[in-house]
Amino acid sequence: MRAIALxxxxxxxxxxxxxxxxVYTRGDQKEVRFDWRAVPALLPVWWNGRLQIVRWGNRDxxxxxxxxxxxxxxxxxxxxRWVGIEPEPVEIPANYVLANGVWxxxxxGLRGLMVRTPSGVPAVFVVCEPAxxxxxxxxxxxxxxxxxxxxx
Amino acid sequence: xxGFIAHLDADAFYVSAERVRHADLANKPVGVLGNNGACVIxxxxxxxxxxxxxxxxxxxxxxxxxxxxxVKRDFYWYEVLSRKMLGIVGTFSPKLEYYSIDEFFFHAxxxxxxxxxxxxxxxxxxxxxxATGLPVTIGxxxxxxxxxxxxxxxxxxxAVAVLTRDHERELLAKMPVTEISGIGGKRADRLAPxxxxxxxxxxxxxxxxxxxxxxxxxHEIWMELNGEPVMPIRPERPPHQVLGRGGSLMGNVEDPKxxxxxxxxxxxxxxxxxxxxxxxxxxxxxxxxxxxxxWTGGTSNSPTPTDRIDELLDLARASLRxxxxxxxxxxxxQVKATELRRGKGFQLSLFDKPDPxxxxxxxxxxxxxxxxxxxxxxxxxxxxxxxxxxxxxNEYDICDxxxxxxx
Ligand SMILES: [Mg+2]
Numbered sequence: 312m313r314a315i316a317l318x319x320x321x322x323x324x325x326x327x328x329x330x331x332x333x334v335y336t337r338g339d340q341k342e343v344r345f346d347w348r349a350v351p352a353l354l355p356v357w358w359n360g361r362l363q364i365v366r367w368g369n370r371d372x373x374x375x376x377x378x379x380x381x382x383x384x385x386x387x388x389x390x391x392r393w394v395g396i397e398p399e400p401v402e403i404p405a406n407y408v409l410a411n412g413v414w415x416x417x418x419x420g421l422r423g424l425m426v427r428t429p430s431g432v433p434a435v436f437v438v439c440e441p442a443x444x445x446x447x448x449x450x451x452x453x454x455x456x457x458x459x460x461x462x463x
Numbered sequence: 464x465x466g467f468i469a470h471l472d473a474d475a476f477y478v479s480a481e482r483v484r485h486a487d488l489a490n491k492p493v494g495v496l497g498n499n500g501a502c503v504i505x506x507x508x509x510x511x512x513x514x515x516x517x518x519x520x521x522x523x524x525x526x527x528x529x530x531x532x533x534v535k536r537d538f539y540w541y542e543v544l545s546r547k548m549l550g551i552v553g554t555f556s557p558k559l560e561y562y563s564i565d566e567f568f569f570h571a572x573x574x575x576x577x578x579x580x581x582x583x584x585x586x587x588x589x590x591x592x593x594a595t596g597l598p599v600t601i602g603x604x605x606x607x608x609x610x611x612x613x614x615x616x617x618x619x620x621x622a623v624a625v626l627t628r629d630h631e632r633e634l635l636a637k638m639p640v641t642e643i644s645g646i647g648g649k650r651a652d653r654l655a656p657x658x659x660x661x662x663x664x665x666x667x668x669x670x671x672x673x674x675x676x677x678x679x680x681x682h683e684i685w686m687e688l689n690g691e692p693v694m695p696i697r698p699e700r701p702p703h704q705v706l707g708r709g710g711s712l713m714g715n716v717e718d719p720k721x722x723x724x725x726x727x728x729x730x731x732x733x734x735x736x737x738x739x740x741x742x743x744x745x746x747x748x749x750x751x752x753x754x755x756x757x758w759t760g761g762t763s764n765s766p767t768p769t770d771r772i773d774e775l776l777d778l779a780r781a782s783l784r785x786x787x788x789x790x791x792x793x794x795x796x797q798v799k800a801t802e803l804r805r806g807k808g809f810q811l812s813l814f815d816k817p818d819p820x821x822x823x824x825x826x827x828x829x830x831x832x833x834x835x836x837x838x839x840x841x842x843x844x845x846x847x848x849x850x851x852x853x854x855x856x857n858e859y860d861i862c863d864x865x866x867x868x869x870x
Contacts, residue, residue, distance in 0.1 A: 339491075340491070416481075449496060
């Protein structure tokens with residue numbers, strides 16, 4: 312997946328104001344799109360009880376200790392590979408997810424892994440797993456984000 | 464004067480059903496994908512406006528309508544809403560025929576003395592929207608055929624009552640004859656040389672000519688177009704005499720285990736079809752097409768109508784045994800439910816079935832199949848179909864578009 316979208320109505324006003332360049336209209340509703348290609352790449356997360364906007368991954372390789380991507384495998388997380396930097400599981404709220412040009416609806420959002428970079432900046436990685444058959448046919452992708460409370 | 468017939472049809476039903484539980488999808492281009500994720504099986508009017516049709520592969524649809532949002536078909540949710548809608552319509556009219564998951568016919572009667580039927584249609588339509596969140600279109604006319612025509616052409620969110628011959632003629636003149644369900648390309652081609660292009664042309668044509676060109680069924684349509692009801696509302700009547708699933712076995716099959724695996728697969732798909740139409744069957748026929756050696760068939764009967772996987776597999780096993788010929792090579796298979804029943808006082812609720820324990824298992828299985836892909840939970844039998852179920856290189860599963868097969 313390459314982007315997610317959340318209706319502006321689900322985000323605090325200040326956030327929408329700050330991200331106005333990322334606001335799009337779909338149908339008759341405004342939404343903020345969080346795109347991996349945007350600079351900087353950002354994602355919303357539920358963290359410490361509130362919705363926050365944080366860096367998505369480490370695309371610009373600002374942190375040499377972190378992988379230069381925005382995703383991580385569920386299996387890697389489960390093997391404890393991230394333990395050294397005290398990762399926290401978080402929820403990434405989303406209504407729509409974009410993968411290979413196809414937007415699809417998700418119920419609650421995606422699972423993410425939140426880390427603090429050595430310099431203290433929080434960053435989130437989207438947790439992925441091998442794609443289900445349906446997902447693979449729909450998006451032609453071999454892997455998919457781990458969805459919250461649903462399997463498609 | 465005879466009573467009037469109403470036809471109710473939910474607008475973009477699968478999409479509307481998704482909007483009932485996901486309000487954010489309102490006014491957006493939305494496509495519902497089949498269980499395989501390969502084809503659009505239903506689309507919103509916004510997506511239709513971009514050229515996406517039922518059966519359009521997801522990849523073409525995504526190009527035509529990049530802003531479109533796709534959701535996976537959730538048949539059980541659609542069934543829940545369908546039954547809810549049916550229950551509501553039942554409170555307005557006791558004489559009600561369940562035609563399909565989102566289409567009913569019923570006797571149209573004024574809700575209050577002296578009420579205009581157009582008002583009745585509007586009232587029922589608005590009530591359904593309020594109570595279920597589903598937009599529907601209602602057409603009221605002298606016959607089923609007319610009612611369906613006027614609701615089909617009154618979409619979306621229409622409520623029309625066409626009660627006089629003059630009004631009928633005015634509308635029929637504007638409709639191409641292909642608007643009538645069952646009069647498609649070939650039949651329309653047969654009519655064209657006689658100058659029959661609109662529904663009114665057909666209504667005004669000579670009855671004997673119509674019978675010659677379109678057989679008895681066409682003649683019945685002709686009578687109904689002229690306001691003579693010949694297809695009454697029958698609450699117990701199933702809309703079809705036979706429902707079937709099947710097709711090519713994708714090559715030569717000699718191993719009886721593989722043949723049985725295909726049979727199980729077709730039975731599973733047949734059950735979805737039975738549920739779509741809310742019918743059960745007392746017979747199950749299995750027909751096998753053999754390489755260069757024609758077809759053989761076997762049929763088995765159940766004492767009570769059923770739509771349950773365990774019972775239907777028992778019937779299928781016996782039927783396949785009858786159809787099977789040792790030493791031959793199979794290339795095709797059909798599984799057919801040939802005696803369809805709606806059952807006495809057929810249920811408005813999904814879950815009040817006679818054998819709770821067994822049904823619970825079937826329901827759970829169905830739910831899991833829905834959730835994890837239709838073919839995840841199954842008997843060990845179908846493991847003999849690795850090429851169909853497990854090998855990602857062979858993605859030739861059949862799509863869920865009704866009446867179509869696409870790979
Ligand atoms: Mg409909």
